[in-house]
Amino acid sequence: MATPPHRDDDQARAVPDSIHRKRWAILTVLMFSVLVVVLDNSILNVAMKTIASPQPTGLGATQSELEWAINSYTLVFAGLLFTAGLVGDRLGRKKVLLGGMALFGVGSVLAAFSGSPTELITFRAVMGLGAAFVMPATLAILVNVFERDEQPKAIGIWVAAVGLAIAIGPITGGLLLEHFWWGSVFFVNVPVVVVALIAMTVLVPDSRDPAPGRLDPVGVLLSVVGLVLLVYGIIKGGQLADFTDPEVLATAGGGLAVLVLFVLHQKRSDHPSIDIGQFRKPAFSASIAAIALVFFALMGVTFFMVFYTQSVRGYSALQSGMLLLPVAAAQLIFAPRARLAVERFGARAVCTAGMLMVAATLFGFLTMDAESPIWVLEVLFFVQGCGMAHIMPPVTVSIMQALPRERAGSGSALNNTFRQVGGAMGVAVLGSVLSTTYRGGVEDDLARTPGLSDTARHTAGESVEATLAVAERMGPAGKGLATAAEDSFVHAMHVTSLSAAVVALVGAVVVGSFLPGRTGQEGAGAPAGARPEPRQAPTGADR
Numbered sequence: 229m230a231t232p233p234h235r236d237d238d239q240a241r242a243v244p245d246s247i248h249r250k251r252w253a254i255l256t257v258l259m260f261s262v263l264v265v266v267l268d269n270s271i272l273n274v275a276m277k278t279i280a281s282p283q284p285t286g287l288g289a290t291q292s293e294l295e296w297a298i299n300s301y302t303l304v305f306a307g308l309l310f311t312a313g314l315v316g317d318r319l320g321r322k323k324v325l326l327g328g329m330a331l332f333g334v335g336s337v338l339a340a341f342s343g344s345p346t347e348l349i350t351f352r353a354v355m356g357l358g359a360a361f362v363m364p365a366t367l368a369i370l371v372n373v374f375e376r377d378e379q380p381k382a383i384g385i386w387v388a389a390v391g392l393a394i395a396i397g398p399i400t401g402g403l404l405l406e407h408f409w410w411g412s413v414f415f416v417n418v419p420v421v422v423v424a425l426i427a428m429t430v431l432v433p434d435s436r437d438p439a440p441g442r443l444d445p446v447g448v449l450l451s452v453v454g455l456v457l458l459v460y461g462i463i464k465g466g467q468l469a470d471f472t473d474p475e476v477l478a479t480a481g482g483g484l485a486v487l488v489l490f491v492l493h494q495k496r497s498d499h500p501s502i503d504i505g506q507f508r509k510p511a512f513s514a515s516i517a518a519i520a521l522v523f524f525a526l527m528g529v530t531f532f533m534v535f536y537t538q539s540v541r542g543y544s545a546l547q548s549g550m551l552l553l554p555v556a557a558a559q560l561i562f563a564p565r566a567r568l569a570v571e572r573f574g575a576r577a578v579c580t581a582g583m584l585m586v587a588a589t590l591f592g593f594l595t596m597d598a599e600s601p602i603w604v605l606e607v608l609f610f611v612q613g614c615g616m617a618h619i620m621p622p623v624t625v626s627i628m629q630a631l632p633r634e635r636a637g638s639g640s641a642l643n644n645t646f647r648q649v650g651g652a653m654g655v656a657v658l659g660s661v662l663s664t665t666y667r668g669g670v671e672d673d674l675a676r677t678p679g680l681s682d683t684a685r686h687t688a689g690e691s692v693e694a695t696l697a698v699a700e701r702m703g704p705a706g707k708g709l710a711t712a713a714e715d716s717f718v719h720a721m722h723v724t725s726l727s728a729a730v731v732a733l734v735g736a737v738v739v740g741s742f743l744p745g746r747t748g749q750e751g752a753g754a755p756a757g758a759r760p761e762p763r764q765a766p767t768g769a770d771r
Contacts, residue, residue: 247433251373255382257431258366259389260424261329264417265359266393268336271401271413272298273530274545277538278410279348280693286410290690293345295659299652300349304356305363306648307452310444313364313641321365321372322434326425328361333421340411355414367640371628372435379628380567384621388563392556398549405545444499450490455649458483506642514742515623518579519643520650521735522586522619525728526612527651528658529590532721537605539692540598540714554606558613566621574745575622583736585615590729594722598714619739626743654728662724663690669716670695673709677702692717 247254276294279286289297316324335355342348367386374382404412461480464473494504507513537548569578589612596605627643667689674685677698688698695713699706 247373248375250431251378251382254373254431254433255370255385257424257427258370259386259392260420260427261325261362261366262386262389263393263396264329264332264420264424265362266390267397267400267420268355268414268417271397271404271416273534274398274401274549275405275410275413276534277693278405278545279345280691282697287342287345287348289345289348290687290694293349294691295655296349297345297352298655301352301356301359302648302652302655303452303455304353305360306645306652307455308357308360308448309364309641309645309648310451311448312361313368313639314444315361316365316368320434321368322428322432324361325365325369325432326428328358328365329421329425329428330358332358332362333418333425334358336414336417336421340413340415342411363644364640367624367628367643369432369435371639373433380570380621380625381564383625383628384564384566387566387617387620387624388560390559390563390620392560396556398552399546400549402544402546402549444497447490447493447497450486450493454483454486454490455652456483457486510742511626511744514738515626516642516646517738518583518619518623518735518743519627520646520653521731521738522583522616523647523650524654524657525586525590525731525735526616526654528654528662529593529725529728532659532662532724535692535717536596536721539696540717541602551602551605552609554610555613555616558610559617562614562617563621566618567625569618570622574743575626576740576743576745578618579622579743580736580740582615582618583732583739585611586619587729587732587736589615590725590732593725596721597718623739623743654731658724658728661727662720665720665723666692666716669719670713673712673716674698677709 276297279289279297280294282288312324312328332355335351335358339348339351339355342351367383370382370386371379400416401413404416457479461476461478461483464476464479491504507516534548537543537551538545543551566578589608592604592608592611596608624643628639671685671689674680674688674695677685680688680698684698688694692713696710699710699713702709
């Protein structure tokens with residue numbers, strides 16, 4: 229392991245001794261906030277099958293409504309991250325973190341008692357609003373309590389918390405769904421939020437930018453409108469199985485136009501939400517692109533994998549959660565150690581290898597069918613988690629260390645924004661590919677099914693769960709339809725996996741071309757030649 233570079237006394241005093249001594253306890257507390265946000269999404273993935281079931285077991289949500297239950301949260305989250313980061317830099321990151329956690333808890337209670345898919349989508353948006361103020365604050369506080377040479381290790385542990393949530397979420401969700409109603413998967417957030425709020429109040433120091441810029445409400449509005457229109461158009465295209473429909477073209481095209489206006493506004497504004505100039509640095513842009521591309525590929529695949537394990541393979545919600553343990557285990561093992569690989573081989577080699585591992589697992593899903601040995605899936609999950617563990621810590625360090633400490637909120641907002649936008653687009657695009665391919669594969673069998681109206685046939689073709697529900701109502705006569713539904717879903721899963729694998733390969737090309745190689749003197753994952761100037765002594769705000 230390389231010896232950390234010598235720091236002069238003024239740099240060593242960048243973090244006050246009183247905070248430096250508590251830094252690992254503070255990191256543990258920050259992991260609570262990461263845990264609850266990611267926990268919620270991983271639980272929801274396991275609960276989707278139950279929520280899709282008719283009332284009173286679930287809400288009778290369609291495939292499109294399930295996607296919006298995810299995307300309403302993600303779009304509000306991603307759209308407001310810009311402002312949330314700036315608000316934290318201006319008002320104090322601890323205050324923003326506490327407020328966001330409290331709002332997230334309120335949204336969780338409301339979502340737990342939703343009476344319809346529409347209410348669930350709305351309250352998930354409230355949760356996304358709270359999460360938007362949580363995530364930027366955690367990374368911003370982290371870089372303010374750790375010195376530069378310790379940041380790669382701390383960020384690796386922060387990333388590993390995501391792996392922990394991946395493990396706890398599905399298992400917790402499975403246990404809850406076996407003993408309680410579907411809303412318990414949201415209500416379980418409440419005690420975690422309460423514990424986190426108490427611990428943050430006691431331990432976490434506040435910090436802020438001594439010279440913050442103005443907020444950018446126009447930029448926030450443009451980004452939210454553009455993303456909502458674009459993703460709505462993509463989801464609608466999958467729902468209609470027709471991407472040339474006028475409504476689809478109008479909404480998706482309008483969203484792209486608004487996003488172009490957003491970029492132009494950022495370039496001309498004297499107080500932009502995003503510093504467009506940062507993207508002129510190849511290493512910085514490559515890190516941002518890597519985050520977006522890997523989450524595009526993985527979130528879309530995660531969406532269909534729950535239906536594969538539960539609907540096609542017949543596992544319970546708890547068993548499906550247990551099947552995801554290898555992903556979490558790999559991240560817990562390798563994410564905190566990724567910095568060692570970067571020190572030895574460089575960010576370019578490590579991240580490229582990670583992307584290729586992710587792509588290999590996505591190609592591996594092409595071998596899975598309704599009868600495949602389940603251990604093959606477990607091996608693929610472990611390799612996938614290992615690949616993620618060698619991508620996220622280095623690129624996150626690269627982004628956070630490219631900006632001065634005072635703008636840590638903005639850097640964290642950029643990191644989380646592109647992660648969430650990539651994930652939202654992955655669910656929308658790959659979910660639409662899955663839906664369209666599945667409908668095309670099963671529509672002939674539904675057309676031959678007696679007693680179905682056109683409306684019922686259209687609804688049954690939206691998801692494998694809807695088709696299996698029709699087959700179940702038919703009794704023994706529906707066995708052929710159930711088999712056709714499973715075969716059509718496996719084919720749709722293969723098409724979706726192949727699409728995701730191509731995206732991951734594009735990510736490998738990007739990081740292999742633009743991330744820095746081994747530098748020896750740079751911090752793990754820091755862009756070559758982009759080392760920020762030494763941090764100044766803390767201001768009175770860093771208490």
